[in-house]
Amino acid sequence: MPARRGRKRGAPGLARPGGVGQASAAGQASGGGGRILIDGRNVQHALARGNSRTAGVPLPTVALVARLRAAFAPPTEVELILDGHPGGSPSGRLAPGFSVSYSRHATADDVIGDRVAEALLALGPAGAWSVVVVTDDREVRDHARRNGARVEGTAWLADRLAGRVPSRPKAGVPGPGPGRRPGTSIGRSG
Numbered sequence: 696m697p698a699r700r701g702r703k704r705g706a707p708g709l710a711r712p713g714g715v716g717q718a719s720a721a722g723q724a725s726g727g728g729g730r731i732l733i734d735g736r737n738v739q740h741a742l743a744r745g746n747s748r749t750a751g752v753p754l755p756t757v758a759l760v761a762r763l764r765a766a767f768a769p770p771t772e773v774e775l776i777l778d779g780h781p782g783g784s785p786s787g788r789l790a791p792g793f794s795v796s797y798s799r800h801a802t803a804d805d806v807i808g809d810r811v812a813e814a815l816l817a818l819g820p821a822g823a824w825s826v827v828v829v830t831d832d833r834e835v836r837d838h839a840r841r842n843g844a845r846v847e848g849t850a851w852l853a854d855r856l857a858g859r860v861p862s863r864p865k866a867g868v869p870g871p872g873p874g875r876r877p878g879t880s881i882g883r884s885g
Contacts, residue, residue, distance in 0.1 A: 731773045804835050
């Protein structure tokens with residue numbers, strides 16, 4: 696099969712673990728393919744705020760990894776991106792379709808921004824829509840949207856982890872996306 700227009704083999708970020716990878720059709724990152732980039736520390740703190748039993752203590756990384764692995768299955772590619780260095784925490788590709796990255800000397804926000812920009816370059820505007828960024832950080836959300844990625848908040852992920860979001864959408868039917876009602880077209884408000 697010939698390479699698709701606008702996507703080069705060996706483009707930056709495609710071959711290494713945690714890179715963009717080949718994402719599938721738009722809207723399927725909730726279970727049928729695509730790529731999900733998770734702002735790890737943002738999610739850990741949001742889940743702690745939403746759980747009165749933990750008294751605001753962030754969910755340990757190992758526990759978050761276990762919950763995420765249970766919530767998402769291949770062919771969806773999930774990358775948990777955390778600030779700092781791994782220390783004794785798990786990192787790299789931990790399972791098919793699941794990896795953990797640490798920002799090291801940058802911020803996780805910068806790493807997520809780079810991944811989204813790589814997706815736009817590698818996949819084009821339509822393909823970038825198959826990338827979902829999970830964060831409540833305004834700057835990360837805005838950057839992701841400007842580069843064609845979808846954005847979900849930590850509440851969406853908490854619902855997903857609690858089993859309140861269907862694991863697979865109807866075949867070939869993408870969800871409406873953030874801020875859109877079912878039945879509205881892109882580019883139209885209301």
